[in-house]
Amino acid sequence: MRRVAFVTLALLGASLLYYVFVAGGEDDSWDRVRERGRLRVGMDASFPPFEVVDAEGQVQGLDVDLADALARRLGLQLEIANIAFDGLHDALAGGEVDVLISALPYEAQRTQDVRYSTPYFVDGLVWVHAAGTGEPDAGYSGPVVVEAGSEAAMLARDRLPQVTTVEVMSEGEVLARLAETGGYGIVTRVSACALVADQGLAIGQHLTEAPYAVAANARASRLADEIMSTLAEVLESDEWMAIRRRWLGEAC
Amino acid sequence: MPPFSLRRDPRVQRRWLLRALAAGALGLAAGSTPLPLVTLGPQRQPLGCAPHVGVHTRLTDEVEEWKIKRTLEMVREMGAHWAVEYFPWAYIESAPGRFDWSHSDLVIAHALRQGLQVVARLGFVPQWARPADTATSFLPQERYSHFASFCTRFAQRYGDRVRHYIVWNEPNLALEWGFRDPDPEGYALLLRRCYSAIKEVVPQAQVLGGALAPVAAAYAGPLAMGDLPFLARARDAGALESMDALAVHAYGWSAPPADEPGPDRVNFRRTEVLRSFLVDSGAAHLPVMVTEAGWNDHPRWTRAVRPAQRTQYTRDAYALAAERWPWCPFVAMWAFRYPWPQNSYQDYFSFVTPDFLARPIYHAVQDYALRCR
Structure with missing residues (x-):
């Protein structure tokens, strides 16, 4: 032993x-x-x-x-x-x-x-909407502006089948469209960060996360x-x- | 203790019950054949009205059969008729004369069941066929006969079911030629050996040569030989007599598909420059098959385009080939789906995510390919 x-x-x-x-x-x-x-x-x-x-x-x-x-x-x-x-x-x-x-x-x-x-x-896709308005509720079925061909467009089609996607050519155009017409859009958070404040927009919840x-x-x-x-x-x-x-x- | 008492003992009874259950389970297992988890399913036919639409699948490292099947179902459902797939020699013949066809059998069986034309790309040297500490693209000339034997065995295995073969990949790159100087004459010899091997077994098979990386003279250097000078030397060494078609890689980088072609420009229509080379070389009878092409929409890659551009360019490229290139039977875009995320710009060539989510480009091509339905 x-x-x-x-x-x-x-x-x-x-x-x-x-x-x-x-x-x-x-x-x-x-x-x-x-x-x-x-x-x-x-x-x-x-x-x-x-x-x-x-x-x-x-x-x-x-x-x-x-x-x-x-x-x-x-x-x-x-x-x-x-x-x-x-x-x-x-x-x-x-x-x-x-x-x-x-x-x-x-x-x-x-x-x-x-x-x-x-x-x-933490980057990823986020909701963007007019400052002062809230998030879209779960049953929202109106238009959502996204960049054509992008992951936002893929996600909208896959996870939000009830909405109507409006496709524009760039994330900058998504934000410009929202500033003009209101409503909701989906862009990458990094694109939103720099631009939303100047356009009277606000960043909402993450739909995806990329740390x-x-x-x-x-x-x-x-x-x-x-x-x-x-x-x-x-x-x-x-x-x-x-x-x-x-x-x-x-x-x- | 008498036996009767033994059988009344609850512990003994439980033991006997367990034994009986185990014996029953064994009996059931022995007497029945387990059902296959994945079946080939009914024979399908290609969809739509775009017989020139193809994709390069990337099933080489896809392990699970249901994923192989689902990938090829989605290829068909997109409206593609052609699937280019890579069959690495090292995966199939990992030791001399010892063949494992299980994976290639699965891929080819499922592709054919979906009604797709399989274009088999052969390459990737096993360790036993090359010197120690060399890359998998290093094939010494004394081993060409072994590669030719593999070509024979592959053709014997799949016979008439595989009618198109690509011999090697981008031999004008040092990376794809064992980190040696590209060797057009050496490639012409390798092509001749594999061509003869396949044609002897399946005379009606079409052997594609070339598959060169698109390299304009201005970008040529020690790592990459210009595709035109490479082809010229390969032609002089007899390569055009050892192919039934020229395989072309037609990446658009950041230019739209209609961008003007020229010997010094790398774009989708560089394919026309290579076609002109064939015509000028007296080989107008050889079709050109685009076995890799496409655009990339990675947000951080220098040669990428925006997602909307990628979608539009890809559709336009298929349309351009159909309308203007009668000598081009198909265009296969790189790359349909990866088995797992590459975490690099390569992910942004794909049409479908690893978990089978269709990217918008998939739906755009589907709209184009199935527009007649």
Whole structure:
């Protein structure tokens, strides 16, 4: 009995030593970033207002300001890598960037390799209607304005068979039509945020949800820990509220 | 304790009862044949009046039979007559001479039951047929005979039921040629081997060559060879004698389908440039079959269009091919449905979501294809 206990303790001790000095010791990801002094952020600058290249060739947007706030709190300089959307995860996995901040949808199947933050913006399809009027009730069967061919049109056809869809050519036209005629429409929340207030419209309930999160490499766990804990501080700060107001407007 | 007493013991009685029930269940299971969960259903005929409408399905990795069936039912219900599908060599012959036809059997049986014409695309090299640490698009020339043997076995298996074959995919891309420099002469040889293998078994089958990525000279480089120079060298190596039709990939990117064609432009009507190449090469008799085409409406992809544009362009493209291209029997748009979300721009090529929700483009094409009903 005593021998079994000894062997068990020895194995536990060896495992602990291996974890502390071998497995744990290999992860110097945070030390390397600190030595470098720069936080390399991957984003696809083609999705305003989150990130877009302005007339001077500079990347601007909500994600840029968020990345800047994060880098400052980490004591690092911000370095942005403008990468096509489909290459973002490869760039993270290959170590070309330290973190992705690019209105990135959460993907459950990537969580073995990717550490996601809590969502910092929830996009998806939302009702839009004239400010001061309420949501359409469950039995509403009047017209609903949507962008032709879009997911809003698909959803209206599938989930709201009793309504009459009015199809226009863009989400901007949906909002313009509602501002002119009243009634109800369905657009993506990010499109609505910037435009509804100016047109006397209001954003209603979500019909679908698409959360955006910051993504770090799960295998660089110490760096991911630093990024996520610091990001949590940023997202609770007044600075973050100001960033949101600047890029998304008061409606969001 | 005497036996009689044993049988009166409630614990023993319960044990005997359980044994009797188990024996009964086993007997029932042994004596009856379980009903199949999914049946082929009645033989269907194509719908509508647009016999040139086709789609590239993506059933390669679809596991469940009911999803294979439902996908192909929806293809037919949209009014399509043609289904291009990929049959990876590695999935079927994972070890030399050991064949597993179970998945391809399902796909082909269900497609035919829906009245669809199957266009079988063959490729994807098994590990045993290529050097270690090479990509699945790497086929060394000494293994061409093995690929030809696979072509033979495929044709033997499906005989007259599959009448169209595409040999390889986009061989003018390094990615599709084992990350080597594209090799038109090597491709011509590969095509010849597979062509002969199929024709020997099913003489009436049509073997499609080409299936090149649309690459204008300005975009050519180490990763991609221009489609026209590739075709010219392949022709000089005898490729046109080893095909019954030219497969063309006709993506529109951001231009409408009527956009003017030209050797330096990549758009839907680049198909006409490739057709002219055939005519100039003395091969006007070869039809052109569009085995991939389409537009994408991803909100964040640089080559995407708005959803309404995608819908209109797709309908217009089918109409343009029917009205102006007598040498083109079908146009197959990429890609009908993926088995699961790709979480990339690829999702926005599809007509139906993974959970079988029809996108608006599906209904628009259906309106076009079934307009005569």
